Amino acid sequence: MDGIPFRLPVSCAGCSHLFITQILKKNKIKATADVTCGLIGCFPHMETYSLQKCMGSSIALAHGYNVATDHKENFVAMIGDGGFWATGINGLMNLIFNDSQSTTIIVDNSCLAMTGGQHIASSDFGFNYKPENKLEIAKICEAVGVKDIVTVDAYEYENLEKTILNAVNAPTNSVVIVKKPCVTRFKLPKGLVHHIDQEMCTQCRKCINIGCLAIESKKTNDGKVKIVINEDLCVGCGLCPTTCKFNAIKS
Incomplete structure (x- = not known):
């Protein structure tokens, strides 16, 4: 392994x-x-x-x-x-x-x-x-x-x-x-897909702690880590925006 x-x-x-x-x-x-x-x-x-x-x-x-x-x-x-x-x-x-x-x-x-x-x-x-x-x-x-x-x-x-x-x-x-x-x-129909506004995101990780498969942690080219939403996996359920007090998650 x-x-x-x-x-x-x-x-x-x-x-x-x-x-x-x-x-x-x-x-x-x-x-x-x-x-x-x-x-x-x-x-x-x-x-x-x-x-x-x-x-x-x-x-x-x-x-x-x-x-x-x-x-x-x-x-x-x-x-x-x-x-x-x-x-x-x-x-x-x-x-x-x-x-x-x-x-x-x-x-x-x-x-x-x-x-x-x-x-x-x-x-x-x-x-x-x-x-x-x-x-x-x-x-x-x-x-x-x-x-x-x-x-x-x-x-x-x-x-x-x-x-x-x-x-x-x-x-x-x-x-x-x-x-x-x-x-x-x-296979429920998708709602509005969400994304994270990187300018407003503070990397508090509240959203990733939800445990949703569509919310990912990725390394950028400069070696930093950012939280992103995989738009292919997101179903638009609307849960993640409720965790973000900075309003960085948008549809």
Whole structure:
């Protein structure tokens, strides 16, 4: 393996998980991660999730720590739709049964993205898919007793942030369903491609710490390093401008 440069893992450009990790990190919200594409948030360059164990475990982990600390820590659980249908729903039912005030964020990208985009119970496709057999995550959460359920588009950053903060501060159990089809599995149409104005950029590296595949660090001819956005990879999701207080990222 000699000669292969070290590189930390990153998410696909436009991945809805990036919006969640950014909001949790910005607001210093403690959270548990599941085995999802958002697992990258556990790595040092992301520093978003404090705990992670196995697929479907994040809800039970958050619930356990909140009970152990008498809800003084207030951990939030992040789980994908695949993990939710696997065993996450069991943790949610246990949370409800024990009258916990925990918040769960369910990332609904319409497939089991981390293993190749296979269909799940809430997908709009599958080997024997019939629309009438599709399960709705929100309805299942309501059926097991969740008090506060909100569904929001992942790319609506301000609305998503407000929704998560409201759920975290609510005096009851809550679920935030963050919807956006997997950008790799479903090939979503591109938005306005972004670029970095090098005259305004201060190289603070806030944008590259998002963990987006399209944001790169490159050496110039004079040996200096600059941050650039690969316009071939950028999908125009609009997340990176929210991190730049110098307004150097433009569309």
